[in-house]
Amino acid sequence: MGPLFVQVAVENTVYHFDRLFTYALPAELEQVVVPGMRVMAPFGTANKERVAMVFSIGSTGAPGVKPVLAALDREAVVSPEMLELALWMHERYYCTIFEAVRLMIPAGLQFRLKDSYVLEAGFKNFDRECFTEIQWRILLQLHTAGRSVPFEKLSKENGITESCPDFAALLEKGIVCKVNTASGRIKDAVSKMVRPVSGFMGKLTPRQKDVYNVLLDAGEASEKELCYFTGASSSVLKALVDKGAAETFEYEIYRRPHIQERKESIPEFSLSEEQERVLKSLIADCRTGGCSLLYGVTGSGKTSVFLKLIQFVRSQGKAVIAMVPEISLTTQTIRQFQQLFGDEIAVFHSGLSLGERLDEWKRVHRGEAQIVVGTRSAVFAPVQNLGLIVIDEEQEHTYQSESSPRYDAREVARYRCYKAKALCLLSSATPSVESCRMAQEKKYRFHQLTARFGEAQIPNVELIDMNEETPDGTEGGISSPLAQALRGNYEAGHQSIILLNRRGYHTFASCRSCHEVVTCPNCSISLTYHSANRRLMCHYCGYSIPYTSRCPSCGGETLRFRGSGTQQAEEQLQEILPQAKILRVDTDSVSARHSLDQKLESFAQGEYDVMVGTQMVAKGLDFENVTLVGVLSADQALYSDDFRSNERTFDLLTQVVGRAGRGRYPGAALIQTYAPENPVLALAAEQDYFSFYRREITYRQALLYPPFVDLLVIGFVGGKEGLVKQASEQFLRMLSELARTSYSQLPLRVLRPSPAAVAKMGGKYRYKLIIKCRNSPTFREMMAQLLCSFAKLRDFREVTAYADSNPYTIL
Numbered sequence: 001m002g003p004l005f006v007q008v009a010v011e012n013t014v015y016h017f018d019r020l021f022t023y024a025l026p027a028e029l030e031q032v033v034v035p036g037m038r039v040m041a042p043f044g045t046a047n048k049e050r051v052a053m054v055f056s057i058g059s060t061g062a063p064g065v066k067p068v069l070a071a072l073d074r075e076a077v078v079s080p081e082m083l084e085l086a087l088w089m090h091e092r093y094y095c096t097i098f099e100a101v102r103l104m105i106p107a108g109l110q111f112r113l114k115d116s117y118v119l120e121a122g123f124k125n126f127d128r129e130c131f132t133e134i135q136w137r138i139l140l141q142l143h144t145a146g147r148s149v150p151f152e153k154l155s156k157e158n159g160i161t162e163s164c165p166d167f168a169a170l171l172e173k174g175i176v177c178k179v180n181t182a183s184g185r186i187k188d189a190v191s192k193m194v195r196p197v198s199g200f201m202g203k204l205t206p207r208q209k210d211v212y213n214v215l216l217d218a219g220e221a222s223e224k225e226l227c228y229f230t231g232a233s234s235s236v237l238k239a240l241v242d243k244g245a246a247e248t249f250e251y252e253i254y255r256r257p258h259i260q261e262r263k264e265s266i267p268e269f270s271l272s273e274e275q276e277r278v279l280k281s282l283i284a285d286c287r288t289g290g291c292s293l294l295y296g297v298t299g300s301g302k303t304s305v306f307l308k309l310i311q312f313v314r315s316q317g318k319a320v321i322a323m324v325p326e327i328s329l330t331t332q333t334i335r336q337f338q339q340l341f342g343d344e345i346a347v348f349h350s351g352l353s354l355g356e357r358l359d360e361w362k363r364v365h366r367g368e369a370q371i372v373v374g375t376r377s378a379v380f381a382p383v384q385n386l387g388l389i390v391i392d393e394e395q396e397h398t399y400q401s402e403s404s405p406r407y408d409a410r411e412v413a414r415y416r417c418y419k420a421k422a423l424c425l426l427s428s429a430t431p432s433v434e435s436c437r438m439a440q441e442k443k444y445r446f447h448q449l450t451a452r453f454g455e456a457q458i459p460n461v462e463l464i465d466m467n468e469e470t471p472d473g474t475e476g477g478i479s480s481p482l483a484q485a486l487r488g489n490y491e492a493g494h495q496s497i498i499l500l501n502r503r504g505y506h507t508f509a510s511c512r513s514c515h516e517v518v519t520c521p522n523c524s525i526s527l528t529y530h531s532a533n534r535r536l537m538c539h540y541c542g543y544s545i546p547y548t549s550r551c552p553s554c555g556g557e558t559l560r561f562r563g564s565g566t567q568q569a570e571e572q573l574q575e576i577l578p579q580a581k582i583l584r585v586d587t588d589s590v591s592a593r594h595s596l597d598q599k600l601e602s603f604a605q606g607e608y609d610v611m612v613g614t615q616m617v618a619k620g621l622d623f624e625n626v627t628l629v630g631v632l633s634a635d636q637a638l639y640s641d642d643f644r645s646n647e648r649t650f651d652l653l654t655q656v657v658g659r660a661g662r663g664r665y666p667g668a669a670l671i672q673t674y675a676p677e678n679p680v681l682a683l684a685a686e687q688d689y690f691s692f693y694r695r696e697i698t699y700r701q702a703l704l705y706p707p708f709v710d711l712l713v714i715g716f717v718g719g720k721e722g723l724v725k726q727a728s729e730q731f732l733r734m735l736s737e738l739a740r741t742s743y744s745q746l747p748l749r750v751l752r753p754s755p756a757a758v759a760k761m762g763g764k765y766r767y768k769l770i771i772k773c774r775n776s777p778t779f780r781e782m783m784a785q786l787l788c789s790f791a792k793l794r795d796f797r798e799v800t801a802y803a804d805s806n807p808y809t810i811l
Ligand SMILES: Nc1ncnc2c1ncn2[C@@H]1O[C@H](COP(=O)(O)OP(=O)(O)OP(=O)(O)O)[C@@H](O)[C@H]1O
Pocket: 269, 270, 271, 272, 275, 296, 297, 298, 299, 300, 301, 302, 303, 304, 428, 429, 453, 619, 620, 621, 622, 658, 662
């Protein structure tokens, strides 16, 4: 047999230079390496060692190509089907192949290559006279270690750099040699903890002193929390550690994710007639595969139906992936799954510790768990023999990734199901316009649940015209009808949910005399007041300053809060219901995941009377005792300039209204608005999805928006505004040229480049270019070619361009 070669994807390549690379497979690795395994490969002109994923092994390859250096895994960590998926993503989402592969491997299994050094094997000449003091110490250290020592360690203990003469001489003489070791990347910032070194007497700057004192009080804290509460940057923490005032350590947690105890008996439930009928047709769908859309009004028991469907699929010996849009919903879902399926389930989401993620991944990889429940990333779960993927609340934007690879989990799910001849089931009370259209065109099968389960009825909804309310009711305040309803509901012993529908729901600070709003110097975004640490913070980059009444702009003592945040809403509610217990749910109050779980659990137990919050309270929650829903300001999202704003508003209102009256008691909802005549509100009030859809689809067609076209947004990011703008214009010129000369048959409409909605973020300027197109292979080929030629332009080296395919928002 002749020599073997491997095709690999290499880590950290740039997009415009990425493809599968061929390496020779040394004889000693022939029996070891299989596709799906990672190897170490020399890369580039400097032959720097990189991690690479083996895609295939074969006898084609030019003689003289570089050989692979070592195998990093003992077995394949990615299956052949998933490797194929990675190539598909590379073509579809303009990412490097390895970026796609990385999504399939849990963080705890990622490697980091470290430079290490060993003593040359034959070295015997331990003659103290021949070496300098430092060289001698290094030799002894390496000798004692008996194996390679990471450079970091050598450097720290001997105070050397890689280029210092003492060390360089050792390398040159071949006494010390460089090796590369791959170390598992189990560590992560999230689990990084800091504790004070007590009795520290050294000198600290005032800023460091501040943080040190907080740390003394706290005992220990995660780095993240500490930065949050003190407003310190990580460099301040680093300085503390360097000075010996604090030390870092890590929690090594290897355990199953916390899942509520299994109840004594597994609750057997039987389906209603309508549910049963839908289940039957879904079972039939499973036999053919493809995509099905399950539309069901809120509270109709979509969950019950797909739980039964999963039971069926499992009885056929096939595996299942069930996705929910947000971590906050997983607990409830997981509990239901846990009750029915016990240890057969594995949980995938970013709220888990790295150890937990690794463990859950292994259980699926080994086939011990065959039902995966999780958020977006669960779509990459390494299940074998896939039978079904369920995507609950399929319209949610969280299924799309906002950073590279900018993939859409729904598309990935469809692809996996198509390849595995499995069923992809989309489920929602407010399907995305795109999915509903697919169903209309018979590309998806369509099923519906028209009634709530049991006796439950769709709640009664009333729109409250805020223009008629007393003018002293401040914007976002609580109208008297809503206040009255709240009191009534409280007295009846029922619970209420209040939604504050603001995109920028935060509390900003503005000056009464100069009217300036305090904004982040790095991002064109107003700072948000956080009561927990009394600081104004930027939600984009984390910049923060302590809150005082002094205006940074004019210097007057006239700074005040504005806007109506959840905190104010909470206070107003407390005034209306002095006795009631109020639970506030927003990203500020629930930064720790378990605290949200606990809060929702106590709410379910009836320990609170009212829950107030942002989008987080609107969706998926199922509490029998909630009979009143109030929406403080329905209009916020309606008038933004995004083409999806109607859909978003309809979806949010329908969902939140749907939280009321899901059990034994009838529910009601009150929606406050300054635009009561807006038809979208009326349709949401009636939970009339199909009328909404018909209205919306006409508008999309008239203005040429998805699903009638695909959108590709090219983003440009860079430190100099002028250059970023020029880059976007240059890109447009190149696009026009290429389209005219080589792709004249492609239907295209390109909008002029413009600054992004948040034009500056983290100190970088952002421009965007919107292309209306048909997302065909030929179109993608053209765009890939353009992105590559653009990346090679020397004039725009400081500008990054990326492509986002059908993003949720084009702002
Ligand atoms: N067959 C059934 N037997 C017993 N209870 C059921 C059944 N179907 C639904 N329910 C109950 O009805 C309520 C609503 O069901 P579920 O949460 O599945 O609705 P949904 O369609 O997912 O709603 P939403 O879209 O609003 O989240 C739940 O409390 C659920 O336990």
